[in-house]
Amino acid sequence: MESGPPGGSGPAEPGPRLRGWRGADAAASASSLSRFGAEAGCRAPAVAAVLPAGGCGERMGVPTPKQFCPILERPLISYTLQALERVSWIKDIVVAVTRENMETMKGIIQRYQHKRISLVEAGVTRHRSIFNGLKVLAEDQPNCRLSKPEVVIIHDAVRPFVEEDVLLKVVTAAQEHGASGAIRPLVSTVISPSADSCLDHSLERARHRASEMPQAFLFDVIYEAYQQCSDYDLEFGTECLHLALKYSHIKAKLVEGSPDLWKVTYKRDLYAAESIIKERISQQVCIIMDTKEDEEHVGRCLEEMLKTELNVHFLDYESVPFGQKMEKVMQIREFAKEAKKRNILLSGLLIYFPQEEQKLRESLRQGATIIAALIKERNSGLIGQLLVA
Amino acid sequence: MESGPPGGSGPAEPGPRLRGWRGADAAASASSLSRFGAEAGCRAPAVAAVLPAGGCGERMGVPTPKQFCPILERPLISYTLQALERVSWIKDIVVAVTRENMETMKGIIQRYQHKRISLVEAGVTRHRSIFNGLKVLAEDQPNCRLSKPEVVIIHDAVRPFVEEDVLLKVVTAAQEHGASGAIRPLVSTVISPSADSCLDHSLERARHRASEMPQAFLFDVIYEAYQQCSDYDLEFGTECLHLALKYSHIKAKLVEGSPDLWKVTYKRDLYAAESIIKERISQQVCIIMDTKEDEEHVGRCLEEMLKTELNVHFLDYESVPFGQKMEKVMQIREFAKEAKKRNILLSGLLIYFPQEEQKLRESLRQGATIIAALIKERNSGLIGQLLVA
Structure with missing residues (x-):
């Protein structure tokens, strides 16, 4: 390496890039199409991903929406995009962002040279944002390079540590079952309160799981579910697997995910993400x-x-x-x-x-x-x- | 401050001590007995705390049990003990540790000059450890300075950021209702899998809560519940509020806790705890x-x-x-x-x-x-x- 400036093309890699990501290095990615055949007995489907990123991060206690919070000077969502981009068999990544954040998002894509990204406007709720993302994949619009995928991955912008391994698992399970999602054991017991904030009953922890991301669906299964679902679902629902069950009658296959799939929700999660990234660099x-x-x-x-x-x-x-x-x-x-x-x-x-x-x-x-x-x-x-x- | 050695008595405060803890400074603690009267219309009860600390930390992915993992060179459990000690109206703190870790724990108590601590041997499960802690509080043993409290707090060794505020809330609620516990909104949707690992149903997130710690009980309520409960409960159960409901027919009052009550479970949680402690020092x-x-x-x-x-x-x-x-x-x-x-x-x-x-x-x-x-x-x-x- 020389000490001269990096040339007229601008900095090649501003901000940290992660290497040595478990199971997601270049070699694994290059051979991944063949892994479909080897691991699941399936042909490789056309796969796209939808990332709802319209949240305002109210739980974080900071003014910046959490997906745009910097970690080592780079916005959180950029790490998530990088994790998806490394997977060569994901053809398109549709990101739903609010109108106010559209320019910010374009700036991030340019600065960190993200590829295969399409932007759509987010809805006012998570489900509406996902639906908007699915719509642009469904329509063969003129001047649009997107085409309808066989399988669509739905992931969160604030889960930056997603590995190719679990993406492959949910996609192959979705091919077979129509829908699939990552799950994790519950850390706390879940309880049901009565109207007066007293304990009504507690759920047996071993019989329940936390539904995490990524999830994957046959495109037609989830798109039809969204087309049928009620305003109430779109406003107050959060669980895509539930929509696939309710409207498309598909029982999603559940896939055990790693602890790193957790959602960056609170300020402490930003601290944790920063430390993990430092450790991995x-x-x-x-x-x-x-x-x-x-x-x-x-x-x-x-x-x-x-x-x-x-x-x-x-x-x-x-x-x-x-x-x-x-x-x-x-x-x-x-x-x-x-x-x-x-x-x-x-x-x-x-x-x-x-x-x-x-x-x-x-x-x-x-x-x-x-x-x-x-x-x-x-x-x-x-x-x-x-x-x- | 002079540069000479700190004298023959050894370092007064090895490792970091936290200051400026929200709602838990010296002034608040000094006036806290009177707060019982002012806030809840109750007289100040005799309060003890039981801390199960017998876990082996298998989810952490490190050989040291998580309660003994160092954060800024000081074991996690020491921060939790410090948080409880700051609350002047908690008279006794009973910590249940495994036989293997008994000497480690004694060393921590000595090094960080913890007060009001009694040690008991942990059981093989969380419930058995708590039961052991309650037993020493129940018995007026000879040569034992412990006496039966009116209210007992149960807390986790791996939740170091507990505030006096929430402790006061659960204790006063326990005085009134017999049992009380801190809750938090769910971060993920909770689902119930079928036997073949497919989605059976998902729970409506808004109708459920995560049961966190601290919890507090009228001593007789929880002690009688433990005395009646089955081996199955002691082996596989985790939820004290459930035992109070099942055996003492007490519907616990649920109290909204702060995000900082979360349980240090995974390695990322250690990172988060370290950053929070650095920020607070x-x-x-x-x-x-x-x-x-x-x-x-x-x-x-x-x-x-x-x-x-x-x-x-x-x-x-x-x-x-x-x-x-x-x-x-x-x-x-x-x-x-x-x-x-x-x-x-x-x-x-x-x-x-x-x-x-x-x-x-x-x-x-x-x-x-x-x-x-x-x-x-x-x-x-x-x-x-x-x-x-």
Whole structure:
């Protein structure tokens, strides 16, 4: 990597991109069409996704709708779109956003270079937004590149950690059963209150599940259900599986999802999402040595100390060409500013380097603590500093 | 504050202690007995609390039981105990822990100087642990300072953010109704699966609630319920309100709780708890100036910039007696090590100080970013560093 500006085409990847996503790397995605055949005995269907993103986030206690809340400077919905885009067999992603947020959403799509996205206007409720999304997929409109899919995935904009694995499961189950949805065990007992806010009865936790997202449907099943459903359903309902049951008489197949499918609802969920994203971002350390003869020993010690604390991948520390740029603090800062454009957070670390083995190890232990802190927090406010161990 | 060691009595407050807890400060706690009279028309009852803490945390995906997982170097359960201890009218806190964790728990009580705690051995299930806790409160054992309370609170070790407010509500409701519990709206729709993992029916979300903790009971109501309940209840049940209904025929009063009552269940919940604790820890900035004449202007600029990002309380920056200790980097590091013992994270920040107003503001803006990063992350790995703005 050179320290020059990234060129006229603008920053290639502003904000963090997640790598090493379980089960969703490039190779898995490339082979996924064939996985339909292998895993489910089904041919690969045409699949689209609808993302209702019209919510106002009142439960979050912040003015920004939660799907637009920044996590490491990037809006939450962009992570969710990225998770869906990585799945090559999802042909179209329809996002329903309110008129007020339409320009914001267009800006996000442009900035993070999202592909295969179509925008529709959200309705005033979740069901109305989904229905709007389904309508544009149903209609073969002129000047519209969308065509009717066989299977449609419905997902939430505020569930950014969806994996290809569970998407594949709900889609294949929907092909077979007509409808499918991810479920999770209940964390709390569910109770039914009486009119005077007293306990009427409690539900047996083991016999019930939380209905989560993603869900998938044969397109005709869910579209017909929406066409039939009442205003009351559209205003007060929230559960698509219920509509498929009530109006299309389809009993959805339920698929066990991972804990990461949870919905970002409260402010604490934003904190959790930020920590998960930090943990998943590629963690690489590059060590540059001053004295050639010690680099092997010192580098290996540091690597070994860090590996007990962090899942860090070490770049080779033997020959790094940009060492001479690091001579002065101000140079580190300038260099860090450039690296930040490529989403690399760069800091300098000066390790005191005594000959005595025990003192050296103390010094390296301190260095490892500092490196671990920088990697864990991943705060861009600390780039370009020269830290001392 | 002096830089000397904190004396022979050991560190007074190792690990973070939370201040500014909503509705739970010293003043509120001192007046809380009288609040019983004012708010509920009841006399103050004798109150004890039982905390089942025998869980193994299998959902967390980490080997340490979740109640013992460290958050900012302090075990989760210690925060919960602290939250209960702050409430002066809770006379005894009985914690049920497994035999394997008994010594760990004793160590935590000693290290964080918890008061009013009694330990009992946990049972193999949650209900059995609670029952064990109730038994020691029921019996007037010789050599036991515990006596039977009028009202008993049951809370979870893994809900550290419980406020005095909700504790008062469930206790007064239990006095009146015999039983009471905190509830929250459901985040997901609850569904009932059929035997073949298909949707049987979904429950109307608005008609149901999640049963959370704390709960409170007239002691005799819940103790008699436990004495009557079946082995099946003790093995597979989880809901104390259900036992009170089934065996004591008491319909518990349900009390709306805050979102912060949620149960730390998954690893993401630990992340969320850590961020909440960081946010709540007293955030104070102390500014030490080099040139006397500029401190007013520069200090106010910095304060103003930081206040837009953080809820920071500024110490007076005009006369700070330990400025001369900061002359060299190594002195900051030694000083930071001492400050850390009192749970103060100390860093140096050198702000470039040009005469030109715009450049000064740029420099201060950079300084504010660094300060905000250090306060937000609160990572002790970064103490004692001299950062440059």
